[in-house]
Each structure stands twice: as structure tokens, then as C-alpha cells.
Amino acid sequence: MNDMDPVHVAGNAVQTTLTYFDGQQRSVLASTTEVPYPEGKLIVSRTDTRGIITQCNQAFIDMSGYQESELIGQPHCLLRHPDMPKAAYADLWATVNAGKKWDGYVKNLRKDGSHYWVHAVVVPNVRNGQIVGFTSVRRKPSRSKVDASAALYVDMKAKETA
Amino acid sequence: MKLTLTVSPDFSPEKLAGWHIFNTWLQRKLDVDCHLEMFGSFAEQRAAIAADKIDLIYANPYDAAMLVREKGFVAVSHPMGLPDEAVVAVAANSSCQSVEDLKPGIKVVSSGDPDVSMMGMILLEPADLNAGNVTSETCSSYVLVAKQLMTGTADVGIFPARAYDGLSSMVRNSLRPLVRSEISVIRHMLLAGPNAAPLVPQLRTALTEMASVDKDAAILKDLGFSGWEASSQEDVEFMIDLMNTLTS
Numbered sequence: 054m055n056d057m058d059p060v061h062v063a064g065n066a067v068q069t070t071l072t073y074f075d076g077q078q079r080s081v082l083a084s085t086t087e088v089p090y091p092e093g094k095l096i097v098s099r100t101d102t103r104g105i106i107t108q109c110n111q112a113f114i115d116m117s118g119y120q121e122s123e124l125i126g127q128p129h130c131l132l133r134h135p136d137m138p139k140a141a142y143a144d145l146w147a148t149v150n151a152g153k154k155w156d157g158y159v160k161n162l163r164k165d166g167s168h169y170w171v172h173a174v175v176v177p178n179v180r181n182g183q184i185v186g187f188t189s190v191r192r193k194p195s196r197s198k199v200d201a202s203a204a205l206y207v208d209m210k211a212k213e214t215a
Numbered sequence: 216m217k218l219t220l221t222v223s224p225d226f227s228p229e230k231l232a233g234w235h236i237f238n239t240w241l242q243r244k245l246d247v248d249c250h251l252e253m254f255g256s257f258a259e260q261r262a263a264i265a266a267d268k269i270d271l272i273y274a275n276p277y278d279a280a281m282l283v284r285e286k287g288f289v290a291v292s293h294p295m296g297l298p299d300e301a302v303v304a305v306a307a308n309s310s311c312q313s314v315e316d317l318k319p320g321i322k323v324v325s326s327g328d329p330d331v332s333m334m335g336m337i338l339l340e341p342a343d344l345n346a347g348n349v350t351s352e353t354c355s356s357y358v359l360v361a362k363q364l365m366t367g368t369a370d371v372g373i374f375p376a377r378a379y380d381g382l383s384s385m386v387r388n389s390l391r392p393l394v395r396s397e398i399s400v401i402r403h404m405l406l407a408g409p410n411a412a413p414l415v416p417q418l419r420t421a422l423t424e425m426a427s428v429d430k431d432a433a434i435l436k437d438l439g440f441s442g443w444e445a446s447s448q449e450d451v452e453f454m455i456d457l458m459n460t461l462t463s
């Protein structure tokens with residue numbers, strides 16, 4: 054994964070270096086601009102068992118700000134926002150790798166440094182008894198759930214960095 | 216071989232004759248005795264499926280998991296460009312301008328189509344509404360859903376988008392859509408049960424070619440389809456995964 058390019062980022066953005074579960078690092082730029090979730094749409098994507106994007110719909114492309122060719126083959130954590138606690142993703146992976154459905158509220162980072170909130174549900178794709186990948190569907194969250202999640206994630210992040 | 220074909224009970228009543236003509240076409244193409252059995256409700260249809268009385272079904276996506284996982288049905292085809300979408304509407308004179316204006320305690324009416332009702336409830340989530348804090352009622356037709364909104368008996372109606380668009384202009388003018396789904400990937404599919412499985416390759420080819428034969432295209436038109444596209448088993452597995460993400 055390449056570092057975010059300031060050329061693509063709109064407005065003032067704060068630089069953060071994210072460290073992923075495998076030790077890989079990426080420099081990201083995040084502004085305070087929130088992009089509203091599109092009315093009536095579902096954001097759909099599929100990954101392989103390593104979280105590499107194999108398929109996504111137009112709503113996913115539009116909301117991420119990337120081209121489809123920039124998304125397919127990339128890890129899903131391309132969209133990780135620095136305000137999201139690592140524990141949320143650890144819980145997601147532990148749940149779906151156990152063959153269960155995970156759902157939660159997620160702040161995603163766009164290519165231009167802005168963000169959007171989603172209510173995400175992830176299920177394992179089980180074929181012939183084996184998990185072969187994951188399907189993630191995001192829908193519009195309520196503002197009350199977004200506000201509660203944002204507050205919770207501030208606390209969780211504080212504990213992670215303490 | 217004798218087969219029984221059925222259609223998801225949410226089909227438009229005006230398409231009934233079209234399904235009978237399709238069944239006759241199917242018998243000719245497959246050279247089998249095929250009986251069309253229509254059910255008045257999803258419960259009746261599911262009972263027939265449970266009793267292994269159904270061999271071919273134009274299925275609501277909500278039932279795909281049960282048909283595939285429990286009854287061994289396989290994907291055959293789906294209509295081209297005909298996704299299931301929902302419209303959430305209020306009376307034209309309602310004070311609500313957006314979903315977020317709706318409050319817990321409201322009465323939500325739908326015609327009971329399982330996938331559309333589910334999509335409609337998802338569209339209400341941005342207002343923190345769910346099955347636990349609204350009153351839900353199922354009507355026997357879309358017109359009765361509209362009537363409840365027009366008379367103020369209900370606050371919100373959930374319609375299949377095609378049914379909403381098909382309401383008379385007088386009725387539609389009395390309503391106002393708050394939101395329309397643009398999901399694109401949820402759709403009905405033709406599935407074949409174990410008895411019909413040997414015929415699937417022949418059936419899939421015949422359906423795919425249907426739009427290119429003038430007299431067959433007329434049958435499609437009566438069903439409201441422009442053509443059939445072949446579905447793979449992975450298509451229906453993906454649909455099952457999608458529905459799993461959307462159901463609680």
C-alpha cells in the first residue's frame with residue numbers, strides 16, 4: 054500500500070502513520086470533512102481471506118474516491134481512518150474468522166482525506182465448509198449511532214496509546 | 216418426468232396470465248409435463264417447498280438460503296436488469312421531509328414481500344427505527360398500503376419500487392417518496408430443485424436464447440422481462456451472503 058499523496062487531499066489534513074496488524078506502515082492524511090452517506094444505497098465489497106479486495110460495487114468506488122483499478126487487489130485497510138481503534142478491527146477479524154457475522158459502525162478514510170461513516174456488516178463466504186473470503190455490506194447509520202461510536206472510539210484510542 | 220413450477224407470491228397479479236403462458240413454453244422446450252402452482256402467501260409456498268412439492272421456483276431472494284442450503288436447489292437464471300428495490304413513502308401532506316424526521320412509535324405498513332420489507336426497514340435505520348420501536352402491519356396489496364397512508368391510518372409505507380411506479384397517478388400524487396433504494400444487487404432468481412437438476416443446462420440455454428426469438432420475446436414481455444441471464448451457483452451463493460448481511 055502506498056502512502057497517501059497530498060496532491061489528492063483537499064483542505065487541511067493531519068498526517069498520521071498507521072501501523073497495521075502485520076507491521077506494515079502507511080502515512081495517511083485526514084481532514085475533518087465528512088461526506089454524507091448516499092441515500093438509499095448499499096456499499097458492497099468482497100475480499101479474499103487475507104482482506105484483499107476482489108470485488109466492489111459502484112457505491113464503494115464513489116464513496117472511497119479511488120478508481121476501481123486502484124481498489125481491486127489492495128487490502129481493505131486502504132480505507133482505515135486514523136480515528137478507528139485497532140481493537141475494532143481485531144474484533145472484526147476474530148469474529149469473521151470464527152465463521153460468524155460481525156457488525157459495527159466504522160469511520161472510513163477517503164482518498165481525498167475526508168471521511169464517511171457506515172454501519173458495516175461482514176459475513177464469511179463459506180463454500181463447501183471452508184471460508185473462502187468475506188462479503189461486507191455498509192448502510193447508512195443514524196447520527197445518534199455515529200456520535201456514540203465516535204465517542205467510544207476516542208476512549209478506545211486513548212487506551213491504546215496510553 | 217413431471218415438474219411443478221411456482222412463482223414468488225409477490226408477482227404482480229396482472230402477470231398471472233404471462234406465467235401460465237411461460238409454463239406452457241417451458242413444457243414445450245423441455246418436453247416435460249410441467250404444472251404451474253401459484254400460492255397466495257409466502258407461508259403456503261414455504262410449506263410446499265418443505266414438503267418437496269416444488270421443482271422450479273422463481274424465488275424471492277429472501278428464500279434463497281433455505282432453498283439452496285436446506286433443499287439443494289441450484290441457480291438457473293435471472294431476469295436482465297431487474298433488481299428488487301424498495302420505496303419508503305409517506306402521505307403527500309405528511310410533515311416528514313426525510314427519513315430522519317420519523318420518530319419511534321410510528322405505524323409502518325407493507326405488503327409483506329420479505330426482501331422489500333427488509334430493505335424498507337434498513338432504509339428507516341438512519342432514524343433509529345427498527346422492528347422493536349415501530350408498529351408494523353402487513354396489507355394484502357400495494358393499493359391497500361397506499362390507502363392506509365392516504366387516510367392517515369399509517370405513517371409510512373414500504374413498496375416494491377416497481378409496484379410504487381405502477382400505482383395510478385392519482386394515488387402517487389397523494390403520496391411522497393422519502394427514499395428509494397438503489398441497491399442493484401438483490402433480485403429474484405429461477406432456481407431448480409433436485410428433480411429438475413438434470414434439465415438445468417438445457418433450461419438455462421433455452422431461457423438465455425428466449426429474447427432473440429420473436430414469439431418467445433413476446434412471452435418475456437408479458438412477464439415484464441427483457442430477457443434472462445444465466446446464473447451461476449456462485450451468483451446465488453453471493454445473494455445468500457448478501458441477504459445474511461441484511462438480516463438480523
